[in-house]
Amino acid sequence: MTVMTERPRAVSPGEAGAQRMGGWIAPGGRFYPAAHYEHIGVAAALRANGGGPCEPWGMRDGWVLVKTHGEVLALPGRMTQPQLDTLGDMLEAAPEGRHRSALLASLRQLRDMEM
Numbered sequence: 001m002t003v004m005t006e007r008p009r010a011v012s013p014g015e016a017g018a019q020r021m022g023g024w025i026a027p028g029g030r031f032y033p034a035a036h037y038e039h040i041g042v043a044a045a046l047r048a049n050g051g052g053p054c055e056p057w058g059m060r061d062g063w064v065l066v067k068t069h070g071e072v073l074a075l076p077g078r079m080t081q082p083q084l085d086t087l088g089d090m091l092e093a094a095p096e097g098r099h100r101s102a103l104l105a106s107l108r109q110l111r112d113m114e115m
Contacts (some may be wrong), residue, residue: 008034016090022067022068050105059075062080070106074110089106
């Protein structure tokens with residue numbers, strides 16, 4: 001695991017989708033990229049530099065995890081509108097393929113859990 005000392009740079013949802021990135025989405029909608037197997041390191045760097053996901057697998061702190069293959073992990077009822085907007089923008093920008101399909105399937109599953 002790479003140890004980061006600086007706060008990771010946020011990227012636009014369009015760039016994240018077009019580049020098929022995984023990462024973290026803050027409650028305010030900012031997307032912080034994380035390469036495969038780097039989610040925990042990025043979360044630690046975000047916390048060390050002013051706030052980030054506290055429990056990567058508990059998902060109780062309001063952050064959304066996007067895996068590098070496009071699957072979205074979040075607890076139903078806890079996503080903010082800015083996070084949903086970010087995911088929608090990522091979906092629109094993502095090229096056809098497995099990443100885009102996983103994003104879409106995750107959004108549908110989260111929607112179904114909300115009902």
